[in-house]
Amino acid sequence: MTIKQIAVKIFKSNLKRYLFYFLCNSFAVMVFFMFSTLLFNESLHRSKEIEEGINEAVMIPTVALLIFSIFFISYAHSTFIKGRKKEFGLFMTLGMSTRDIRKIILVENSIIASASICLGIIAGTLFSRFFFLIIMSLIGVKSVSFELNVNSYLYSIGLFSVIFAIAVAVTMVVTSKFEIVKLLKEERTSKKNKRANPVLAAIAFIALLASLYILYAYFGTVPENDGQLLLFCTISIMITLYITISQLGSFCLNIIKRRPSSYYRHLLLLTNLDYKFKQVKKIIYLITVMVIVTIFYIGFVLYIFLGAEKAATDLHPYDIAFVQTGVSFDKLSAVVATKENPITEHKTLEVSNYFDSANYNFRTVIVADDQLSAVANKPIQVEKGSYLILVQLNLQGKAEQNRMIADIQQDLPNIGIDKLQSAMFERLINDLKYIDNSLIVLNSADYQQLKSNTSEVQTAEIQFLNMKDWKNSKDAVIKLEEKLSAANKVTPEFEQLIQRRLMTEQEFFQPGSKIGLYDYNKQGGGLILYLVTFISVLFFIATVIILLLRLFSELEDERKNYKKLFKIGITEKEIRKIIAGELKILFFAAPILGIVISLVYTSTFFKESGMDLEIYRSSLSISSVYLLFQLIYYFIVKRKYANQIIGD
Amino acid sequence: MTSVLEVKNIVKIYDDEKDQFATKALNRINLKIEKGELVAIMGPSGSGKTTLLNLLSGIDSPTSGTIHIANKELSTMNKEELALFRRQHLGFVFQEFNLLDSLSLKENVMLPMILEKRDAVYMETKTKEIMSTFGIYDIADKYPYSISGGQQQRAAVSRALANDPSIIFADEPTGNLDSKSSKTIMECFEKINKEMETTIVVVTHDVFAASYCNKVIFIKDGILDSQIVKKGNRKDFLDQIIDCLAVLGGGTHDD
Ligand SMILES: Nc1ncnc2c1ncn2[C@@H]1O[C@H](COP(=O)(O)OP(=O)(O)OP(=O)(O)O)[C@@H](O)[C@H]1O
Numbered sequence: 001m002t003i004k005q006i007a008v009k010i011f012k013s014n015l016k017r018y019l020f021y022f023l024c025n026s027f028a029v030m031v032f033f034m035f036s037t038l039l040f041n042e043s044l045h046r047s048k049e050i051e052e053g054i055n056e057a058v059m060i061p062t063v064a065l066l067i068f069s070i071f072f073i074s075y076a077h078s079t080f081i082k083g084r085k086k087e088f089g090l091f092m093t094l095g096m097s098t099r100d101i102r103k104i105i106l107v108e109n110s111i112i113a114s115a116s117i118c119l120g121i122i123a124g125t126l127f128s129r130f131f132f133l134i135i136m137s138l139i140g141v142k143s144v145s146f147e148l149n150v151n152s153y154l155y156s157i158g159l160f161s162v163i164f165a166i167a168v169a170v171t172m173v174v175t176s177k178f179e180i181v182k183l184l185k186e187e188r189t190s191k192k193n194k195r196a197n198p199v200l201a202a203i204a205f206i207a208l209l210a211s212l213y214i215l216y217a218y219f220g221t222v223p224e225n226d227g228q229l230l231l232f233c234t235i236s237i238m239i240t241l242y243i244t245i246s247q248l249g250s251f252c253l254n255i256i257k258r259r260p261s262s263y264y265r266h267l268l269l270l271t272n273l274d275y276k277f278k279q280v281k282k283i284i285y286l287i288t289v290m291v292i293v294t295i296f297y298i299g300f301v302l303y304i305f306l307g308a309e310k311a312a313t314d315l316h317p318y319d320i321a322f323v324q325t326g327v328s329f330d331k332l333s334a335v336v337a338t339k340e341n342p343i344t345e346h347k348t349l350e351v352s353n354y355f356d357s358a359n360y361n362f363r364t365v366i367v368a369d370d371q372l373s374a375v376a377n378k379p380i381q382v383e384k385g386s387y388l389i390l391v392q393l394n395l396q397g398k399a400e401q402n403r404m405i406a407d408i409q410q411d412l413p414n415i416g417i418d419k420l421q422s423a424m425f426e427r428l429i430n431d432l433k434y435i436d437n438s439l440i441v442l443n444s445a446d447y448q449q450l451k452s453n454t455s456e457v458q459t460a461e462i463q464f465l466n467m468k469d470w471k472n473s474k475d476a477v478i479k480l481e482e483k484l485s486a487a488n489k490v491t492p493e494f495e496q497l498i499q500r501r502l503m504t505e506q507e508f509f510q511p512g513s514k515i516g517l518y519d520y521n522k523q524g525g526g527l528i529l530y531l532v533t534f535i536s537v538l539f540f541i542a543t544v545i546i547l548l549l550r551l552f553s554e555l556e557d558e559r560k561n562y563k564k565l566f567k568i569g570i571t572e573k574e575i576r577k578i579i580a581g582e583l584k585i586l587f588f589a590a591p592i593l594g595i596v597i598s599l600v601y602t603s604t605f606f607k608e609s610g611m612d613l614e615i616y617r618s619s620l621s622i623s624s625v626y627l628l629f630q631l632i633y634y635f636i637v638k639r640k641y642a643n644q645i646i647g648d
Numbered sequence: 649m650t651s652v653l654e655v656k657n658i659v660k661i662y663d664d665e666k667d668q669f670a671t672k673a674l675n676r677i678n679l680k681i682e683k684g685e686l687v688a689i690m691g692p693s694g695s696g697k698t699t700l701l702n703l704l705s706g707i708d709s710p711t712s713g714t715i716h717i718a719n720k721e722l723s724t725m726n727k728e729e730l731a732l733f734r735r736q737h738l739g740f741v742f743q744e745f746n747l748l749d750s751l752s753l754k755e756n757v758m759l760p761m762i763l764e765k766r767d768a769v770y771m772e773t774k775t776k777e778i779m780s781t782f783g784i785y786d787i788a789d790k791y792p793y794s795i796s797g798g799q800q801q802r803a804a805v806s807r808a809l810a811n812d813p814s815i816i817f818a819d820e821p822t823g824n825l826d827s828k829s830s831k832t833i834m835e836c837f838e839k840i841n842k843e844m845e846t847t848i849v850v851v852t853h854d855v856f857a858a859s860y861c862n863k864v865i866f867i868k869d870g871i872l873d874s875q876i877v878k879k880g881n882r883k884d885f886l887d888q889i890i891d892c893l894a895v896l897g898g899g900t901h902d903d
């Protein structure tokens with residue numbers, strides 16, 4: 001018999017195992033392919049309808065998906081190989097060399113890998129149009145058409161070939177360590193977890209808590225270092241989490257063992273868990289990480305999505321605001337107002353742009369107190385000879401506020417007024433690219449004098465409009481934007497400023513409107529939300545597959561064990577209880593751990609923004625939905641699995 | 649003497665769903681075993697020995713007939729009650745040891761007591777006592793896959809004793825062992841039988857093992873064929889068993 005014939009024979013006898021492995025792989029390829037069609041869709045990139053920055057947003061889930069695919073496939077692969085070790089042991093006793101075994105592995109895996117890439121891509125090609133249409137209709141984008149890009153094919157084939165190659169290569173290396181005796185005993189011994197090292201367990205656990213705490217406590221204190229802090233803490237959390245998960249189980253077991261009465265009472269459950277922990281810990285870790293990422297990310301995106309209206313009204317007190325130069329207000333208002341949606345309120349604020357020639361033409365925006373007061377609808381009075389700093393940001397810490405004030409004072413041009421009256425940290429007027437977040441407010445007499453005295457001042461009028469229904473003002477804003485970009489006059493100083501800010505003129509003069517931000521958040525949040533939801537559903541499916549894979553690969557052993565116990569006289573009720581206990585840990589340890597850690601991340605990112613409770617609500621509702629699904633899944637599996645083990 | 653075990657007219661028919669071909673594994677068996685007996689059941693392969701043992705221990709139920717153990721009728725009990733009955737009153741030893749790989753030897757021995765929710769201290773002392781008797785207490789913390797077959801079987805015998813059963817069933821307990829280990833196991837049984845007056849029923853192919861018993865029952869094709877009782881010493885009994893097997897035919901297929 002040649003190797004080839006043997007390989008074919010084995011293939012036939014192990015069909016179920018192969019099929020499962022094959023389908024897992026195809027699934028991963030298909031999902032990635034579907035996603036990549038979105039990533040490489042050029043009309044999506046070019047579309048005006050899609051707000052900028054959203055394309056980048058697709059990138060994050062794609063990377064997450066890729067990393068996930070790597071884990072998923074390598075897990076499926078190692079399960080597949082593990083299931084066959086006994087067979088390999090048998091072959092080796094019959095005189096096969098490691099080389100022959102490698103050949104078998106290589107042939108099998110090449111066939112499965114290429115077949116699953118093919119199936120995955122074919123299925124992906126078929127389903128991606130469907131997937132695309134759903135997503136686009138959900139976010140209300142009509143102008144983008146579906147495209148199949150060569151890149152999708154190339155990347156899917158390329159990346160997955162590499163992933164498979166690596167998985168096989170690892171196995172090849174492992175085969176050199178194959179020993180017949182161990183292979184034959186594989187089923188019985190290998191699952192045994194190494195004895196935990198209590199010191200290591202304690203250190204890892206403390207380090208995990210410390211990393212979480214450091215991240216939470218120090219994130220945002222020194223903004224320049226936030227990136228590094230985040231990276232460092234995340235790496236440290238991921239590592240310590242793994243050690244904790246792998247050690248804590250047996251560590252707890254050792255502690256319980258010291259109290260024989262409770263140890264013996266749960267002996268079967270505890271030893272069963274311990275016995276299988278070597279494999280289970282990887283699954284728990286994988287699922288924990290997936291839960292952290294999804295819960296945090298979805299919670300965050302959901303928050304943006306749901307908070308789109310609040311964000312729009314918070315950032316834009318007036319429905320529409322714009323800088324008017326070079327064209328009369330009447331012409332502009334004619335564009336904006338319609339019969340159904342008239343302008344209900346109109347206010348004007350004159351701003352003086354002071355270009356400081358002594359300081360590289362640094363621009364300062366100056367306004368008069370009475371005008372600002374009228375726009376803001378609140379009394380603001382500045383003493384003659386003094387100035388007031390208005391920062392339109394919600395800065396919480398005193399230290400931060402002081403730093404901001406100092407910064408502004410340092411760049412304050414020499415206008416003959418240098419007595420700081422006070423500083424306000426509040427949003428009073430719309431967010432506009434044209435003005436900065438900080439303004440200088442002067443007494444109106446001082447303001448008029450400054451304006452007339454110096455040639456370095458260029459004034460402009462900002463118009464503030466309220467509409468009858470801002471949610472219906474999208475067309476008005478688009479028309480306004482067109483008119484403005486056609487009409488605006490730009491002085492050399494402004495040209496320089498625009499260049500320095502790396503903006504286009506059109507962006508610089510963009511109106512600041514509620515509807516603009518609202519749409520941006522709704523659309524961006526919406527797109528990401530659907531993508532992330534999609535990925536989370538995949539994660540969920542994947543965890544379902546992983547757990548099933550794990551449970552049903554053990555089914556035979558479990559049955560044998562149950563038979564043994566049955567003969568000794570264990571009751572069905574008792575065995576069901578033990579199975580339930582085991583499944584509970586397998587199903588819920590990871591989600592709960594993941595949710596807790598993701599909440600730490602959420603608090604970290606949102607503690608600055610004044611403890612917005614909405615974000616927690618988003619995160620917690622997502623967590624509950626997830627747990628609910630997991631619970632349903634648990635009950636179904638528990639029944640099925642126990643029935644399978646006990647048999648009729 | 650009171651009979652611990654009384655079997656009346658049991659019939660066991662295995663229905664094969666596929667070919668509609670039914671096997672009559674046991675046909676009207678009557679049997680009485682007294683307290684303190686050490687009985688061997690012998691017979692050719694496929695004669696229904698394992699089937700009989702499974703019925704006696706409530707693992708399987710007969711097609712017809714009644715089984716009384718310690719004055720309880722098995723057929724009146726449901727699955728749950730049977731399980732409880734098994735672990736409280738019966739002990740088992742199997743050819744393939746049936747130890748759990750996830751448990752150490754000590755824990756394996758304790759298992760029936762753990763299921764009975766015995767007190768931890770009691771379990772520890774009891775386990776130590778039994779395991780020391782069979783010379784395996786020094787390997788109490790080892791796991792089944794790292795010890796020899798003979799040691800595993802001694803652990804299995806220890807486990808069978810854990811709840812002070814009124815009767816122990818053993819299905820080819822020496823089938824996987826060499827003659828030296830077989831001897832040790834049979835001596836264990838002899839010891840238990842003598843010292844604790846535990847009733848023991850051993851199914852075996854091994855004439856040497858059977859010669860340790862007081863009585864040998866022969867079955868063939870699901871029917872009780874004959875039985876002999878030990879009168880003289882073990883050597884004579886051994887010869888007697890060999891003669892009987894020769895008459896029975898089929899004999900000891902794996903020796
Ligand atoms: N679960 C079953 N389903 C159908 N037939 C069975 C089943 N178990 C046993 N049999 C049949 O019943 C008969 C008796 O089997 P049993 O296992 O009791 O024999 P045995 O005396 O223990 O044989 P051995 O010495 O080989 O162990 C055989 O013909 C066997 O094929």
Ligand SMILES: [Mg+2]
Pocket residue numbers: 697698699
């Ligand atoms: Mg048998």
